Amino acid sequence: MLQSYETLRQESIETLRAQIRSGSYRSHTAGLGKNLLQANLAIIPEAFALDFMRFCQRNPKPCPLIGASDTGNPLLFTLGHCLDIRTDVPAYNIYRDGRLEGSVTDISALWSDDLVAFALGCSFTFEHALIEAGIDLWHISNNVTVPMYRSNMETTPAGPFRGAMVVSMRMIPDERVRDAVAISARFPLAHGSPVHIGDPAAIGISDLGNPDWGDAVPVEAGFTPVFWACGVTPQAIIQNAALPLLITHKPGHMLITDIPDDAEIPIITKKTL
Structure with a gap:
């Protein structure tokens, strides 16, 4: 059942993620997921992944890298239990050759084996x-x-x-x-x-x-x-690079992780799933 924004501000991450995954909640995430790290999202082809990781390392202020998927694996296991990058963001923007193609609430149909997902900390x-x-x-x-x-x-x-x-x-x-x-x-x-x-x-x-x-x-x-x-910033930077495909969160519609917001590094491991 769809819950209001004010109600969701008090809910657990499990309830909140279920609302997002089902497509019931499609709005911004400011104020949600209390005491949990929120993340920006950039999904790009593997051919560009190493350069992008270098970009994050050189620009840690706008691009604090907190997680990266294995190539072709949509589960960001270091950031959450069964966190699925294809469904667990309220809205995604799709860019092709640097141009915005549109926004969707589920990218399962767009996912492929050569994609890498990067999660970056959010204010x-x-x-x-x-x-x-x-x-x-x-x-x-x-x-x-x-x-x-x-x-x-x-x-x-x-x-x-x-x-x-x-x-x-x-x-x-x-x-x-x-x-x-x-x-x-x-x-x-x-x-x-x-x-x-x-x-x-x-x-x-x-x-x-x-x-x-x-x-x-x-x-x-x-x-x-x-x-x-x-x-x-990385969303705009990658858009400028005109990659054949870029998938990001829609600005303001973030990925909410299971990581405490005061953690120094992500702490969830594969064996805890």
């Missing part, structure tokens, strides 16, 4: 800690997707993968900015501390009211825009 993870510290996040309170922007901060290239960093933005009360920095720094697998605070023009963003992904949030006096490296 949604540290949002729980910010909320518990009394820092309200407007996009969660209003059930919308966090705003994301293309910046002018260049990444370090690897093979065909190169381009600018994507950032996510949250309006933080002026007096709580230092707290937000300290709290998010505790989650290096979820992008860690911000990459920029204050003037968006300094990182190439001309209009906060017009995000490249997600939804605009109010820009009010007494609040400071704070920018974190975003896991949409």
Whole structure:
């Protein structure tokens, strides 16, 4: 039975994953999976996998790699019990030759033996800690997707993968900015501390009211825009590389793992399945 967003915020990962796997829940995952690591997703042909892993290693802030599948195996056993990458994300984007083909809620029909899935940490993870510290996040309170922007901060290239960093933005009360920095720094697998605070023009963003992904949030006096490296970065980078096939999460619709959000490395092993 379909459950509301507010109800799902209180549910276990087993219930939440069942709702996603069945296609009953297809919306964003901000605020869901309390105390669990959320992940961005990039699925690419094996021929490009090593270069992409190099790209992640060279750019750990926007691309904190937390898991990778075996070639052709859709089960990400290091991140969750029977976690199936083909069904366990609320919505996927499909790109061919760098162009968005469409969005789907199940990629079973697209899966093939030469694909490799990469999971990268997501800033949604540290949002729980910010909320518990009394820092309200407007996009969660209003059930919308966090705003994301293309910046002018260049990444370090690897093979065909190169381009600018994507950032996510949250309006933080002026007096709580230092707290937000300290709290998010505790989650290096979820992008860690911000990459920029204050003037968006300094990182190439001309209009906060017009995000490249997600939804605009109010820009009010007494609040400071704070920018974190975003896991949409590899999605944009791979799209620029115009691979024959790229499958990602739809921005804001993340993979929720079984990993505690304060873990230093994934801890689930094949023998525990």
